[in-house]
Amino acid sequence: MVRLGTGIGWRPEIADAVERMRGIDWVEAVAENVCPGHLPASLLRLRERGVTVIPHGVSLGLGDAERPDAGRLTALAERAEALGSPLVTEHIAFVRAGGPLTASARLEAGHLLPVPRTRDALDVLCENVRIAQAALPVPLAVENIAALVAWPGEEMTEGQFLYELADRTGVRLLVDVANLHTNHVNRGEDPAKALAELPLEALAYVHVAGGFERDGVWHDSHAHPVPRPVLDVLTDLASRVSPPGVLLERDDNFPEPAELERELGAIREAVELGSALRGTTVPTDADVEVAVAAVSTTACADVSVADGAAAGAAGRTPERTPPGEATRQRLGLAQTALLSALVAGTPVPEGFDRVRLGVQARALASKRADVVAKVAPELPLILGSGYRAAFVAYAQGHPMHAGYRQDALDFAAQLLRDGRPGAGGARRELHRWWLDRSGPAPRRSSRLGLGLGRAGRSLIRR
Structure with a gap:
């Protein structure tokens, strides 16, 4: 087990501040935002000072019905090696659906969506984790996610689901306590019960982050201060086990460095309080009930958690019959139906909360608008105050299928096809922007540098 200490999520916007902070033992960088051959100078300086850097993946899709993409795994492995990391992390989530497995169009969520806590989903997830473990040069840890919606017909609690995942694969766990709080508000799930069910001996480290509540829904924004319930x-958690590492996540709306340091101080105090309570707390009836259930489950399992962890440490995983293609197809069809309802406006699958799905769909469209504005900052400048409304309207009928950069190009192309913006300088500038980034050889230096699609070629012909 790697002892990490206190860390913070490294982001370019706060890189200078992170370098100046005292008491930072390690940082975590979003894997997809780091190029192995051109590591940011800030990360190199941190490494030279002995600060551990861990790549945190967000797009692998371990919970997808399809097997992990070999290219994505290779990229994640390259980042771990370039950074000299002791482990890599990813999420227990699905991020895309459709494609050949379901004979339907491939869809991307641009977001981490929950997998159903069913035997089918667990079987697929376990095999996907094993594939990832075999492809990575260092151990893998996986993170629980926050969710607005719950799948109907779930067969396990979150704690039971994660216990079996660790039991069967030896994978380590990245426990996000902010996500446990989010699921408490949004899905009525008790964080204490989840912690009591988790195999905390498999804990790699802990995430802490802020969010906000609106109309009874908790939004895991990573752009607000850490609230007291999360602490x-x-x-x-710290009263049950000594966490190997604890990390503050902040992805947007960055405060002054002094405020970040105050939050880190509050996190240290929360851990110290838990450490002082360790061994002095009396188990509740609920804790005893959970412990008995866990023992019963383990007695019936093929492999114990200890055996699974030992197998993972030895570079192998416990043997288990992999899921058949029929299992993957069942899961794929269910995930495609849900994702299509969220991003393409198709009917809500039976058993889901329609109101919550509406909230999630609007949140996904808003997130797409925000990310596209970051990867193509010229678009909000060209379209002015009408950018967001135009993009959200576009998103309702045009699911993302090839990432955010292509999404920006597709959005611009659709506006031009629709005769928008109206005649004038804005339309000419949008057309020029689109041409510069869509051609097989862009006429000017391009932020996006993307290939030309069929829709783009038709625009040029016009």
Whole structure:
């Protein structure tokens, strides 16, 4: 087990501040935002000072019905090696659906969506994790996610699902206490019960982040201060086990460095309080009930958690019959139906909360608008105050299928096809922007540098 200490999520916007912070033992960088051959100078300086850097993946899709993409795994492995990392992390989530497995159009969520806690989904997830473990040069840890919606017909609690995942694969766990709080507000799930069910001996490290509540829904924004209830969950966890590492995540709306340091101080205090309580708390009836259930489950399992962890440390995983293609297809069809309802406006699958799905769909469209504005900042400048409304309207009928950069090009192309913006300088500038980035050989230096699609060629012919 790697002892990490106190860390913070490294982001370019706060790179200078992170370098100046005292008491930072390690940082975590979003894997997809780091190029192995051109590591940011800030990360190189941190490494030279002995600060550990861990790549945190967000797009692998371990919970997808399809097997992990070999190219994505290779890229994640390259980043771990370039950074000299002791482990890599990813999420227990699905991020895309459709394609050949379901004979339907491939869809991308641009977001981490929950997998159903069913035997089918667990079987697929376990095999996907094993594939990833075999392709990576260092151990893998996987993170629980926040969710607005719950799948109907789930067969396990989150704690039971994660226990079996670790039991069968030996994978380590990245426990996000902010996500446990989010699921408490949004899905009525008790964080204490989840912690009591988790195999905390498999804990790699802990995430802490902020969010906000609106109309009874908790939004895991990573752009707001860490609230007291999240710190309380962290204290509960630290009262059960000494966390190898604890990290503050902040992805947007960055405060002054002094405020980040105050949050890190509050996190340290929450861990210290939990450590002081360790061994002095009396188990509740619920804890005893959970422990008995866990023992019963383990007695019936093929492999114990300890055996699974030992197998993972030895570079192998416990033998288990892999899921058949029929299992993957069942899961793929269910995920495609849900994702299509969220991003393409198709009917809501039976058993889902329609109101919550509406909230999630609007959140996904808003997130797409935000990310496209970052990867193509010229678009909001060209379209002015009408950018967001235009993009959200576009997103409702045009699912993302090839990432955010292509999404920006597709959005611009659709506006031009629709005769928007109206005649004038804005339309000419949008057309020029699109041509510069869509041609097989862009006429000017391009932020996006993307190939020309069929829709783009038709625009040029016009």
